[in-house]
Amino acid sequence: MTITAGTFCRGDGKGYLELILEGMEGHETCQYAAYAEIAGGVIIPCSLYWPDEVERTWSAAASRRVVLAFPLLDGTKLALRVVDHRHSDHVLFTYVVESLPSKVRSRLTYRLHAEQAVRIRDIDRRLRSANGHAEVTGIYADGKGGMVLRMSASFPYRADARYALHVYDESGRPLDARTVVLEDDAIPQVHDRNLTVRRLSLSVPLPGHPGTICLCVQSEDDPLDGAFTCLLPPMFSHIVNDCRNELRHASLDPGYDSWLRGRRVSLAELERQRDVASQWFDAPMISVVCVLFRTPERYLRELLRSVLCQSYERFELILVNVSGACDSVDTVLREIRDPRIRVIVADNRSIADNTNVGIREAHGDYLAFVDHDDVIEPDALYRYVSEIREHPQTDLLYCDEDKLTESGRYEWPVFKPAYNPDLLYSYNYITHMLMVSRVALDQVELSPADVAGAQDYDLALKCAEVARDIRNVPYMLYHWREHAGSTSMNADSKPYAVEAGRLALQRHFDRRSIPATVDSLEAMFRYRPRYRFDNPPKVSIVIPTKDHVDLLSTCLNALFERTAYADYEVIVTENNSEDPQTFAYYEELQREHDNVTVVRWPGKGFNYSAICNFGAKHASGDILLFLNNDTEVIDERWLASMAGFFTRPEVGVVGAKLLYRDGLVQHGGVWVSPGGCDYLNQRCGAGELGYMETLQHPFDCAAITGACQMIRRSVFDKIGGFDEKLDVVLNDVDLCLRSNAAGYLTVFDPDALLYHNEFSSRGHDEQDPAKAARAIDEQMRFYARWNKKLLADRGRYFNSNLDQYNGHFKIVY
Incomplete structure (x- = not known):
């Protein structure tokens, strides 16, 4: 047999050389192999593609064409070789590729024989190679x-x-x-x-x-x-x-400015809103409170216009002027003729005291707070009152917000979830535009001077404690102006406010009798409650397993070596293992660790829910932790951090931050929508902040994965444990949703760090037809149960302006 070179061309990262084989007989295609040899003896296996392979099995033709795909490495010389795979030292063909000659020949091919170049280029995307395929899936x-x-x-x-x-x-x-x-x-x-x-x-x-x-x-x-x-x-x-x-999440979306301008209220809609609002017989009075301190004239005029053009007109604007003699402020205030504006002149004390002056002067049923250099949308009060009319028990409201640059561009949008206590305990995500009811205000003390700079955080926390209902108004209504002196541009402009925020949060826990110490984090205005128990509860760690001693031993060794929390037990729940080495390991475990118990599930096959329920029956702890055998603890604080959330009676389930072995995020919480669910922030770097900093701070989410799922024992018993009709899929999500429905929070804890080698134990269900069919049945059962509830909860964890089916918080266009 003889081999000659034919058409040659370069593609994206690969070169393609057509070879003509003469005198080839029978089914010989699989016996040939090709490789590229580089100076120094480096061998890179290359792929051969046979365009007419099947036809040639019955053809009598003596010649065949094959395409050799090879790497484009222009910094060296490649020797392409074709060999008989059975005798790899028998080289049948050699072709040398050098950078410049190959570029010249390729250009001539595209110019003179374009059809032939198209025929062989990217053949690896159209045909399968006998010896394998490799591709980059992401960077x-x-x-x-x-x-x-x-x-x-x-x-x-x-x-x-x-x-x-x-x-x-x-x-x-x-x-x-x-x-x-x-x-x-x-x-x-x-x-x-x-x-x-x-x-x-x-x-x-x-x-x-x-x-x-x-x-x-x-x-x-x-x-x-x-x-x-x-x-x-x-x-x-x-x-x-x-x-x-x-x-890229919503706050970084470069198209946001256009998105906002295309969706904000029109002048015609504003007129219709005025007509509608004028017919509301029970319309509440809104007091908008604003403290003025040497506000630049332009900013003050724009603020006043943004309030006075509201489509909801039953409001008063209380301006607390603590500027002293200030031309920029005085000039604007002298021009005011609108009876809805009241100017209160006061001595400049702390921002908390100044705000309290406005609160005491307000006559409204609800009080809203705006900063003196910001602006609000003309339908802001209309949207808030609409929410109040739909939910009359609402005592605290806030909206979505963004930043307004000096050039007039809108950026960094924050589409907020419904009330999320754990996120609020990390930083004041509510911020703007805070509105509270007179009912709530009458039950709390106004903010003292020592929380100045964080008085809005202090007030939000206090009102949240007594509020009958808390609502997010999912519209972009508040624009936080960026300029050199604003906190939005320079957090250091109010260094005292950091400690003020910590103090406000600490007092919140003290009022609730929750044993926690609040630490200020390195990032400005970011906090971390450190919960503590007088008597730390026992944690029962239930680990379902079948064989795979290598995985289980890695999991347990890391757990024993990297767990600072003292009072825990391990319940290894054995599921029909067959390898004698597995049972020998069980005996060794129980000999060496007096807090390890191995129990044998009596069922057959695989039913994760039943196995976990069985393991829980043998647990003696007040807190249950269901842990996969393919996890590995990274940080010794993990168990104490997770368990600490249960000092708060409203917490039902806590989950961990799970990483792939390469350090990217595998699980940062779970989003759940009608007909779909998946992990949040997947494939982000572990050190990234994530949308609204949800990769670095605890927050309440719809669900967390069962790979590391902690639940209060009393809650587990109250809701009946795992649903054993959900054998394999979505049982962990179902457990969270039933806990949520019972009135408890599901918390993602980013300080609990573990690796998770997902699919190591069982593989992918879609690879087995029977498993795939079972998974579909269980998914149908799950969504039949929850779809109606998930529709009603739209926007609770994911703002309704965001794609409900994307864990990377994308704006809906």
Whole structure:
């Protein structure tokens, strides 16, 4: 047999060379292999693609065409070789590729033989190779200035094959790459379930933009068994940008300014709102309180216009002027003719005292607070009163807000969830435009001078304690102006306010008799309550498991070594293991650890809910923690941090921050909507803030994953434990939703850090037809139960302006 070179062209990261094989007989395609050899003896396995492979099995033609795909490494010379795989030292064909000649030849091909170039270019995207496939699936920021590259590779299954990832630069030099294996599965082939495919999901950290790189997944015992993919700098940048867009949350959306301008109220709508509001017989009086201190004339005029043009007209504007003699303020105030405006001149004391002057002068049923240099939308009061009319028990309200730049551009929108106590305990996310009822105000003390700068936080916390109902008004109604002296631009402009906020939050816990110490975090105006028990409750850690001693031992060793919390027990719930090594390990565990008990679930098959319920029956703790055997504790504070939330009686379930082995976030809470649910902030860097800083601060969410799910024992018993009709899927989410429905909070705790090697124990259900069918049945049962409730709760955890089916908090366009 003879081999000659035909059409040659370059593509994106790969080159393509058509080969003509003469004298080939029978079914010989699978016996040939190809590789690229680089100076120094580096071998990169290449792929052969046979466009007419099936037809040739019955054809008598003596010649065949095959396309060889190889990496484009322009910093070195490649020797492309075709060999008989059975005798790899028998080279059948060699073709040398050098950068400049290959570029010239490729350009000539595209110019003179474009049709032939199109026929072979990207053939790897159209045909399957006999020896495997590799592709980059994402490149993500790690939150520390570096990147994390994710890729997948698949090969015909060989039981004894062991694969390793090698990374080369454009000169073929190996790069130091610490590979993380995220998944390594044997799965049925998509088009023929009788054939098995080896699929790997790999990750490699990169210090930054590395230039051209070649990623080669290669068998350790057969260098020709492997697959490669090659990224040129533009390709690398394109993938990085795609992944950045995938994770970019609403506050960073560059199209927000246009979004707002296209959705804010029109003048015609304002007139209709005035007509509607004029017919409300029970319309409340709204007192808008604003403290003026040497406000720039332009800002003050714009503030006044924004209030006076409200479509809801039953309001008074109370201006507490503590500026003293100030031309910019005095000039504007002398021009006021509107009887709805009252100016109160007062001595400048603390901002808390100044605000209290306005509160005492107010006549309204509700009081709203605006800053002297900000503006509100003309339908702001109308939207608030509409919410009050629909929910008459409301005592505290707030809206969505953004920032208004000096150039007149709107940016950094914050679309807020419904009342979220744990987020509020991290920072004052309510902020603007705070409105409270006279009913609530009459029950609380006004803010003292020592919380000046955080008086709005103090007032919100106090009113939240007595409020009958708290409502978010999901409209963008408040614009927080950015200028050199504003807190929105410069948190250091009010350094005293940091301690004031901490003090306000500490007093909130003290009033509620919750044992907590509030710490100020490094970030300005950010806090962390440290809950403490006089008598720490016992935590029962229930771990369902079947064989996989390697996973279980890793999980337990990390738990024993990295758990500072003292009073806990481990209930290993055995589920039909078969490996004798498993039972030997159980005996060793119980000999060496007096707080470990192994119990055997008497059922057959796999029913996660039943197994966990069985384990819980053998638990003696006041708090239950259901933990997967494929998790690994990272931070020793994890258990104490999670358990601490149960000092608050309203907390029912607590979940942890789970990471992939490469440091990206696997679980940051769970979003749940009709017909769908998934993890929040998935694939973000562990050090990233996340939307509304939800990756770094506790917040209340719809659900958390069962991989690390803590629940108060009394709540677990009250709601009947896990639903055993949900054998495998959504039982953890269902448990959270039933706890929520019973009036408890589900809290995500970012300070509880663990790795989670998801799918390590059981694999993917979709790979097995029977498991896939069962999963669909359970999903249907789950959504039939919860869809109506989920529709009613829309906006509770995810603002209604955000995509309810995306865990990265995207604006709905």
